[in-house]
Amino acid sequence: MPKVEIFDPALCCPTGVCGPSVDPELTRVATALFILEKKGYDISRFNLASEPAKFAENKKVIQYLNEKGPDSLPLTLVDGEIVQSETYPSTQKLAEWFGIAVEDLEKKKVTNKIDLV
Template identity: 55%
Template sequence: MKKVEIFDPAMCCSTGVCGPSVDPDLTRVASAVYSLEQKNFDVTRYNLANDPAAFTDNKEVNQVLHEKGADALPITLLNNEVVKVGNYPTNDELAKWLDVKADELQQKPRVAVPIDFN
């Protein structure tokens, strides 16, 4: 099975989809990753703020960061090989890499939001 790893820059939360102004690209990536996870694909995101060891322990990511600095983030690996640096993968790229249709990557997570009227 193919494995995709996305190494994100430091963000306030695991997806970066929080706060008053959300980058639409982060929303798209979060939806794509969620959709792939629902189909049992091996997709992992690492946030520099929360998972610094993942960045230092991965030889390929560490090398890119030493050569280009933190501006190289996000970095995407496919089967432990760097396939994209400096931008998130498009839905078309993810679809091609994982042999799925791009329109299958737009499933939105459904989250129950409690409402407290007290």
């Protein structure tokens, strides 16, 4: 099973899904990562604002940031190798890396209605 790590820019909270106007891209990523974590896949996400030590501990990440700067975040590593920067991985890419269906990473809409009468 692959190990995926996402290094976020400085966000207001761990997921970036907070405040009066939420970025739909952050919501998509947070949902997909939550589902993957819940299913036991090895995926981690680190926020520059709250977890700077995680950035400093990773030689590839710190070297990349020294060369490209913080505007290159988010940065995604798969099994320790940088595979993407400046944007979050698509749901398709996450599904591909973990060998699962894209539908398994999408929030399911509740279709059951409860009649309270």
